[in-house]
Amino acid sequence: MTQPSIDRSAIRPIQLRELRLENNLVLAPLAGVSNFPFRLISREAGAALSFTETVSAKGLVMGGAKTRRLLETSPREAPVAFQLFGSEPEILGEACRMLDADGAVWVDLNVGCPVKKFIKNRAGSSLLRDLPHAGRIVRAMRKNFSGTLSVKMRTGWDSESIVAPEFARIAADEGAELISVHGRTRAQQYTGRADRSIIRRVVEAVPEVPVLANGDIVTPTDVFEMLAETGAAGVMIGRGAMGNPWIFEQALSLARGAPARRPTRAERLATIEKHIAWIQRAFTDSRALSANLKKYVSAYSRGLSGSVKFRQRVLESHDVDEILELTRSYFAVVKRTPALRDEERAA
Numbered sequence: 001m002t003q004p005s006i007d008r009s010a011i012r013p014i015q016l017r018e019l020r021l022e023n024n025l026v027l028a029p030l031a032g033v034s035n036f037p038f039r040l041i042s043r044e045a046g047a048a049l050s051f052t053e054t055v056s057a058k059g060l061v062m063g064g065a066k067t068r069r070l071l072e073t074s075p076r077e078a079p080v081a082f083q084l085f086g087s088e089p090e091i092l093g094e095a096c097r098m099l100d101a102d103g104a105v106w107v108d109l110n111v112g113c114p115v116k117k118f119i120k121n122r123a124g125s126s127l128l129r130d131l132p133h134a135g136r137i138v139r140a141m142r143k144n145f146s147g148t149l150s151v152k153m154r155t156g157w158d159s160e161s162i163v164a165p166e167f168a169r170i171a172a173d174e175g176a177e178l179i180s181v182h183g184r185t186r187a188q189q190y191t192g193r194a195d196r197s198i199i200r201r202v203v204e205a206v207p208e209v210p211v212l213a214n215g216d217i218v219t220p221t222d223v224f225e226m227l228a229e230t231g232a233a234g235v236m237i238g239r240g241a242m243g244n245p246w247i248f249e250q251a252l253s254l255a256r257g258a259p260a261r262r263p264t265r266a267e268r269l270a271t272i273e274k275h276i277a278w279i280q281r282a283f284t285d286s287r288a289l290s291a292n293l294k295k296y297v298s299a300y301s302r303g304l305s306g307s308v309k310f311r312q313r314v315l316e317s318h319d320v321d322e323i324l325e326l327t328r329s330y331f332a333v334v335k336r337t338p339a340l341r342d343e344e345r346a347a
């Protein structure tokens with residue numbers, strides 16, 4: 001099999017004032033997924049930074065216990081980027097002030113979420129329809145936060161209004177120090193492909209600010225292709241890391257000139273056991289615990305032999321001990337399916 005060309009120097013640190021990211025591979029904010037246990041797993045697998053699930057600025061300011069839970073972290077995962085959503089500059093400013101007082105080092109603004117509830121509240125990708133207002137939000141956040149401030153956006157509202165390069169410029173002028181771009185419009189939701197040419201235009205619009213390119217990175221070679229095609233400072237990986245946190249170490253491995261080795265069965269099982277233990281510690285409520293176990297063990301089984309049946313049994317179970325038993329017996333003996341998994345293209 002011919003090797004795609006790999007520019008090994010594409011993996012490099014990112015320096016942001018006094019904060020240095022050891023490499024340019026980052027875990028994306030994923031609501032319901034990038035919680036504390038999964039962020040730790042991703043960091044251990046080599047991601048230099050992870051983003052929290054999106055957190056309501058209003059919820060934070062109002063002192064909501066549920067919101068606070070989403071912000072749980074530990075020095076072990078420092079630095080972590082807290083992603084906020086909202087629509088009012090004063091509220092986002094106040095949320096930043098509170099996080100600053102709590103010692104947070106990184107806050108990110110959600111300008112991408114396409115979900116109706118967000119749009120109705122003029123948050124998420126809705127902000128792409130009113131750039132001066134979105135700019136005022138960034139300004140209010142900057143005024144109230146001394147750490148790293150970043151913005152994550154989609155390319156535009158729809159294909160007729162590609163505003164990411166323009167908004168990146170506005171955000172940078174208002175003090176954003178890093179920009180992440182998911183190469184899809186709000187109208188696309190998750191259909192089609194992430195448009196790398198628009199990400200490149202964002203990179204060119206803010207030459208002094210590092211840009212993280214995001215969308216559809218599912219293999220370690222995708223990392224290098226994305227960086228080569230966009231000129232971005234780094235990549236942000238979301239769905240491609242779910243069930244496959246090894247994508248981070250595989251990309252780092254390629255950058256060292258080594259093969260992108262798949263985890264052995266024992267290594268896979270060890271990671272899953274660790275993840276389970278952290279989930280058990282993080283979620284004491286039995287429904288949340290069971291839902292989280294199901295979500296992640298199912299993701300880890302993707303592409304493995306007999307995984308459809310395994311997932312079916314796990315999803316049907318209402319008993320945590322049974323889920324654990326099913327998981328341990330499945331992953332202790334499982335083989336990969338004969339069809340090559342994606343990451344093997346790079347191995």
Ligand SMILES: Cc1cc2nc3c(=O)[nH]c(=O)nc-3n(C[C@H](O)[C@H](O)[C@H](O)COP(=O)(O)O)c2cc1C
Binds near residue numbers: 031083110217237
């Ligand atoms: C389940 C799920 C939850 C997400 N939650 C968030 C979120 O909270 N904040 C955000 O900015 N983007 C969110 N996204 C978008 C991702 O961060 C990312 O931009 C998108 O999935 C494209 O990257 P990928 O192809 O690597 O997954 C979410 C995506 C998914 C699939």
